[in-house]
Amino acid sequence: MTAAPASSALSFRDFRPDEAFARHLDETDPLSGFRDRFELPRDERGRPVTYLVGNSLGPMPRGARELVMRELDAWGGMASEARFRGERPWYRYHELVREPLARLVGAHPAEVVAMNGLTVNLHLMLASFWRPQGRRTRILMEAGAFPSDTYAIESHVRVRGMDPAVEVIKVSPRPGQACFEVADFTQAIEREGDRLALVLVGGLNYFTGQVLDMQAITAAAHRAGAMCGFDLAHAVGNVPMQLHDWQCDFACWCSYKYLNAGSGSVAGCFVHQRHAEDLERPRFAGWWGNDPQERLRMLDTFVPASGADGWQLTNPPILSTAPLKASLDLFDQATLPALRRRSLALTGYLEFMLRHAVPSGCSVITPADTGGRGAQLSIRIPGNARAVAKALHDRGFWCDFREPDVVRASPAPLFNRFAEVHAFAAALGGILNG
Numbered sequence: 001m002t003a004a005p006a007s008s009a010l011s012f013r014d015f016r017p018d019e020a021f022a023r024h025l026d027e028t029d030p031l032s033g034f035r036d037r038f039e040l041p042r043d044e045r046g047r048p049v050t051y052l053v054g055n056s057l058g059p060m061p062r063g064a065r066e067l068v069m070r071e072l073d074a075w076g077g078m079a080s081e082a083r084f085r086g087e088r089p090w091y092r093y094h095e096l097v098r099e100p101l102a103r104l105v106g107a108h109p110a111e112v113v114a115m116n117g118l119t120v121n122l123h124l125m126l127a128s129f130w131r132p133q134g135r136r137t138r139i140l141m142e143a144g145a146f147p148s149d150t151y152a153i154e155s156h157v158r159v160r161g162m163d164p165a166v167e168v169i170k171v172s173p174r175p176g177q178a179c180f181e182v183a184d185f186t187q188a189i190e191r192e193g194d195r196l197a198l199v200l201v202g203g204l205n206y207f208t209g210q211v212l213d214m215q216a217i218t219a220a221a222h223r224a225g226a227m228c229g230f231d232l233a234h235a236v237g238n239v240p241m242q243l244h245d246w247q248c249d250f251a252c253w254c255s256y257k258y259l260n261a262g263s264g265s266v267a268g269c270f271v272h273q274r275h276a277e278d279l280e281r282p283r284f285a286g287w288w289g290n291d292p293q294e295r296l297r298m299l300d301t302f303v304p305a306s307g308a309d310g311w312q313l314t315n316p317p318i319l320s321t322a323p324l325k326a327s328l329d330l331f332d333q334a335t336l337p338a339l340r341r342r343s344l345a346l347t348g349y350l351e352f353m354l355r356h357a358v359p360s361g362c363s364v365i366t367p368a369d370t371g372g373r374g375a376q377l378s379i380r381i382p383g384n385a386r387a388v389a390k391a392l393h394d395r396g397f398w399c400d401f402r403e404p405d406v407v408r409a410s411p412a413p414l415f416n417r418f419a420e421v422h423a424f425a426a427a428l429g430g431i432l433n434g
């Protein structure tokens with residue numbers, strides 16, 4: 001066969017539908033080797049599967065087992081002294097992941113902290129950045145947001161004795177469309193004007209896989225005099241971001257999806273420098289938010305540490321931070337720009353193969369514009385998408401079903417292969433057209 005270009009330089013017109021093409025890409029892409037750094041799941045009978053649900057729960061980096069074992073050994077061997085002794089003292093353990101996380105989201109290190117879970121961090125940020133006053137009370141979000149975001153927002157409104165039906169404004173996709181128009185956000189923000197206190201949206205929509213223009217939404221919110229924050233559960237480790245330069249006020253993410261740190265692992269939070277250094281900003285407090293030099297003096301007065309660290313409540317969960325550290329080591333070795341190039345090629349190839357192998361019976365609702373999406377394609381399958389997802393699962397292709405008619409498939413650049421994308425499309429074609 002004629003040599004194919006390196007996967008990172010591929011565009012739609014370079015793709016070919018034969019399996020040999022996919023195998024050639026796998027053999028020649030230097031990032032293919034990262035797959036071996038993961039333990040990949042198997043089905044009930046011990047057979048390998050094609051794992052396309054890294055957008056939901058990433059697989060386990062091999063390094064995670066070793067790092068967790070090391071911390072168990074530290075616990076067993078040093079117990080309380082592990083806080084200050086050994087190679088990675090627990091007192092500052094969360095700081096090990098600060099810089100790698102900051103690189104992924106385009107932040108200054110002091111703007112980022114690993115703490116709690118995603119929904120907990122959303123609550124902490126709502127307490128600090130939704131400060132309703134006078135006419136300026138409303139929160140703008142997207143319709144069909146991940147339910148936890150809606151619950152968090154509405155509960156803050158109710159806690160203050162206010163009515164979510166009045167205070168929460170939702171932007172919807174246009175009739176007949178699955179994805180949002182950014183102009184609909186910016187116009188709604190402008191319309192709300194001085195009624196608007198906060199904009200809080202998902203940077204990458206979990207259902208459609210659409211990436212929103214976070215810079216434009218932030219700028220519109222600021223023009224209206226409102227704060228702007230993002231839920232980055234599906235964006236972090238998936239698409240490059242520049243939260244500091246975009247002037248976002250805050251952002252929160254979990255680390256068990258593209259960050260592969262394990263279910264319920266420690267989450268992340270970004271607070272822009274201009275707020276992170278403002279020690280007067282109201283916040284919910286706990287002893288871990290104190291300056292680490294002062295913390296153990298057990299003073300009655302809370303003086304927040306400068307930076308995002310000042311929002312910490314509680315001492316860091318060592319056993320769930322260790323897998324994140326193992327995973328972030330892989331991101332640092334591969335680098336996000338290189339992973340993004342491979343991701344664009346993998347997802348572009350998935351779209352190409354779906355068109356080739358599944359000419360009818362499904363449509364992709366994720367934006368076709370590669371800048372407007374990450375690794376995930378959301379495939380609409382009218383009829384019985386749930387049964388199709390089950391049939392795929394039975395054939396060893398793990399993707400997921402979302403009501404009412406969508407199958408989400410995410411080839412993740414750290415561990416998925418082009419050959420898997422090829423085989424997935426062929427299997428879906430077989431099920432739908434066979």
Ligand SMILES: Cc1ncc(COP(=O)(O)O)c(C=O)c1O
Pocket residue numbers: 117118119120146148149202206231233234254
């Ligand atoms: C977009 C989004 N927001 C919030 C959550 C809730 O996350 P957690 O359970 O980690 O708080 C999820 C979980 O999948 C999510 O996808």
